Amino acid sequence: MYFLNGDRTYIKPERVCGDLKDQLQSCLEQLEKINSGKRIFKLNFFVNTNSNSEYDILLNDVRDQLNDLVGSEILISFIAQSPLSCKVIVEAYYYDPEHWDYQMISEGKNGTALFSNGQTEILMGTVHANQNSNCRLNAEKAFDELVETFEEAQFPLNSIVRQWNYLEDILGFDDEEQRYQEFNNVRSDAYGNVFEQNGYPAATGIGMSHGGVLIEFVAAKSKEVLTQPVDNPEQISAHSYSEKVLVGDECNLKTTPKFERARYLRYRDKKMIFISGTASIIGEFTVGIGDAAKQTEVTIQNMQRLYSEQVLAALPDQAKNPKFGHARVYLKNRKDYAGVRKVVKQVFGDLPVVYILADICRDDLLVEIEGKVILE
Template identity: 55%
Template sequence: MYFLNGDRDYIKPKGTCALLDEQVQDIFRQLKKINSGKRIFKLNFFADTTSADDYNKLQRGLKQLVAEHFEHSVICALIAQPPLTCRILAEAFYFDFSLWEADSVLTENGSAMLFKRDDVKVLVGNAQADYASDCHGSSDAAFLAFGELLQKSGIPLDAVVRQWNYIENITGFDGSSQRYQEFNNVRTDFYAGHFNENGYPAATGIGMNRGGVIIEFVAVSAPNVLSLPLDNPEQVSAHEYSGEVLVGMENSCKSTPKFERARYLELFGKKQVFISGTASIRGELTVGIDDPVEQTKVTIQNMQRLYSRDVLSAVPGNSLRPVYGHARVYVKNRKDFAAIKKTFKSYYGNLPVVYIVADICRENLLMEIEGKVILK
């Protein structure tokens, strides 16, 4: 990760027509070469599986391979989102081990890496729970494990700056309750006022095909860290949505999604903006319904506004140039991939990007983009 004096790489198998097992082996051969000069501490694998049993089998197999290939602790997660250009994709996070001490933190349903440097603590990890058709129960258990990791590391909840919330069947229903809305209700209860002073984390809430609920997070606890929420004036803040765009029965509990559109972080002189999962929404309404090209354009314009000069002017003493670092593009329907990719490239050229098939948090949204911006 950038503020750990490292970064992230996306590792794609070279033989895109090979069987899944062959692609997995190719990824680990590439990881071994990367790890020769960099210290990998976290691996996310993106793949589809045909059943819950297949998901669990692949997850166990990947964790076993990680244990065999690395002498040090590496966090491993399987996210059931099919890549669009291969069967499986790895996201590798690494850090500078000459500057940071690193220790693993484990709980029953969570794992994380705790980094220390001077009086700074950074915790990066994930928590997962899967109670089949009970999204509320899965969310509750995942947040409990998330909280245990923070508590075990001595880091307060309001130190969380970035979250990724992966939710199986995100727009589906458990009975009369929409699953994403149930997740938001649990998140609101868990946060319970902890973020009132300086805004919520940047976050992505996205669907996956299996796995229940996975919460991935970054928390930074330091006396001199500068962490600020950034907002897009053309969008209503997600945590201020009206009941009109929240899904659920009229008299049911409907908490708003508690996240910021973006978040600025400055640590040890490194400055970056976490861009939350961003979609084609103006005000609080979807724009470009049934039009993937229009939705991609509006989404990119929304992102660009978040690191525009007028928004970044809120950051004290900032006069640096923003550079978009990488992007992850979620595509709801495979048939829209070519149009979305072409539109994205018309704005960003050959920027490092991966395309993932995933359901978006609204039925009428066709795509979503997240990423980071480095200020240099």
């Protein structure tokens, strides 16, 4: 994480011709070398699984191996999304222990870590619910755990600045209730009105093949931290969508997705923008239907508007020299990989990018991209 005087790195298997077990072992071997020079505190495993039972078995096996390699004091997210260039990719986050004190305040599926530097505290973690096939019930369990985590850590819920929401079968239905819409309803209920004063978190809502509901979060509590929403002038805020674009006509309740297009964060001399999961939407409607390359172009333009001169000039701090830091690119269809990758490379060059196969929150959206911008 940039504001923790660290960053992230992507670990890919050195032997892409092996099976999943071989590729996973290759990543873990590299992890051991990386951790000797950097203090890793969080690992995201992007890997496809064929069933929820296989998901649980693989997750437990990875946890056991990591205990031997790096010890138990590390956050782990196991995300059932298939990388497009191999069978598994590991996203490793690290920090600088000379600037930050670090402690795990809970471990396991609902792991939480607390970073502190003087009067500044950063809370990061994961809540995971996979006890039920019903999305609403898993979402309720996950948000109950989230609220409880923040109460125990004595953090206000509205201190969340960045959130990732991974949903099994995001576009599916439980009877007549569309699963992503049910998640949004539960999120709206859990949030209540606590975010009304200073806006919602930047967030990504994306599908995964198995695993129920998994939520990751970053929260900041400090008088030295300034954070505020960043809007794209060409898009309607997701939390202000009309019912025209909310899916599931038969749903009994339809609340809007509670997130901002992006969120600015300043801590001392560090300034950055978290860019939410972004898609080919102008106003509130999908653009480039059926054309993944066109949707990628529009998506990148939407992202660039979030750190345009017009937007930066409206920030309370002087912010210049924006530098796009990394990207995750989610694709609905494997066949679109080459075309989407070509567009991304034309714009961002050799920027670190991972390409993930995942369902996206609208039937007609083929691509979603998230990232960060460093302001120097």
